[in-house]
Amino acid sequence: AQSVAQPEDQVNVAEGNPLTVKCTYSVSGNPYLFWYVQYPNRGLQFLLKYITGDNLVKGSYGFEAEFNKSQTSFHLKKPSALVSDSALYFCAVRDSPGGADGLTFGKGTHLIIQP
């Protein structure tokens, strides 16, 4: 069975500082990894995904994520945080073809950017 862990319930960062939101995963095959962001009373917005290739993936709103196979991690990063980045962030994983088709989500990390 596949699983995702987001070890931090909340991350606090000062505006302008770099941010990291951590994610580790477990799958039986090759992982397909996703990051989504959720603003209050809204659905999830897709940020980026890793399928194969370059371990550094660039996405929307200046976010990027680094895939590390040996550490089974896919941490979300941004060089300079904005107050508007404050939201709930979800990491998700899918197994390689043949597994269940839905996404398996982590519990989410609240990102709070302080002015």
Next chain:
Amino acid sequence: EADIYQTPRYLVIGTGKKITLECSQTMGHDKMYWYQQDPGMELHLIHYSYGVNSTEKGDLSSESTVSRIRTEHFPLTLESARPSHTSQYLCASSDGLAGVNTDTQYFGPGTRLTVL
């Protein structure tokens, strides 16, 4: 953002009522999904569909049912609502083919259901 719509956005209803949550997308995606999310918590897959007349149960057991008569429409029905059904329900769609897991799922805004 993706063109995927859910109605109603908020619903407060009494125990025992039958309800249908609507989800529609205008992108022609074959694959559609329903997830359940308690406030501030992770999402759990409850139903998915690979196309017309295809429906499958997800990882989380649910008393709800779904149908897929048209490509663009994937409604979820609860025959008799109970307080334990109180949650947020999120619909998603993707343009991948069955068995291909690299496609991106795009989410609707969600329906927040409260059963009294």
